[in-house]
Amino acid sequence: MEAANAKRLQNQVAIVTGASSGIGQGIAIRLGQHGANVVVNYHSDDEGAQATKDQIEAAGGKALVIKADVSKEEEVEAMFQTALDTFGTLDILVNNAGIQKDAALVDMTLDQWNKVIGTNLTGPFLCARAASKIFLKQGIRKEVSRAAGKIIFISSVHDIIPWAGHVNYATSKGGVAMMMKTMAQELAPQGIRVNSISPGAIKTDINKEDWSSREGEEKMLSQIPYGRIGEPDDIARVAAWLASDEADYVAGATIYVDGGMTLFPSFAE
Template structure:
């Protein structure tokens, strides 16, 4: 699906986990719609820079930035760099996510912490930094009627249990309630918070 050209003209977006899969598709469509896009990646630098090159080749604006979203210092540095490049941010798409599958009784604390760290804590850290910028800047009526938009990438497993994937399902259930609680708190400031809960998509993680 592509949005009308220039629907998002003048808006600045950050997409985490944007070097492949759903994140890549989102980043490319945001750029096609006129937004400037920060392409976050963890380890796939070549892919991230290829996406940036493609966007620029189509007269879009983008740059790639590495960060582990489960690390507070790296998230803060990522937002600092994005604000330096773009001046502000209007849209956050928290998409970064991983799976570390295991039978429940065999699951290690490392597998548990890795998935919760990226999938849930990462979304908390990114949403918090985005909200700070939205609150600082406020609404720009010539750009959007919202002070900012936060989109949390979740999964159908936020409501559907998934044996053999306890860490993943738990992280997605947490995203659902976190999103709703953040939305409730930030709505008076004209900040929109939503989540998308897709089913199985043909991406590298699947």
């Protein structure tokens, strides 16, 4: 099965934001393995972005590293233009970049609020807008896909589960959930599929403090019915599927890739 689908994104072009580490890195590598030309967007980690590029190229794919802060309009516009100038087309956007700046409500500064909303909510808006303009102009490239474009948001289980001490983050992801649905409704008639993946606990830098101690790991595991903490590739495999024609009738969906975490809080003993 895997062999038959091995190159299911052949000759497509993808932009993955925040692809220098964690989930974004995993997705960029997977899309590359499936034959996509991948724009590896990153913010500050030059080495991480280069490592992503190296792994895509080692698998026989093409990658272009572009530094851009997704919360800055000019940088986003320039990134999409460079991607287009380099690869000529665009087929897939993965809105993955995200940050946490945790604080109790009473201690949360406006800067902590603005940074998280800027990266997690405004960033995906700016990128989706830029991608959609290209998709609409380009139309359906029948030789590579049945859709005119695919947008995938990396949201979070906290788009439906409140998270005390993280009001900026949970609000941003709640906003992403509605942004995805509204864009999906607006763009589906034009052949553009918009969907979300909402990860549960995945081992990356963003939550390293939580899973790196035995106590923290056990606490996390107690919230995951499937009994293991996720890895970036758990999300990447679903993203590759969503981006492909295998998922051609999937529009406006949120897929919780969380080992059953959203089944909690469980009242079952």
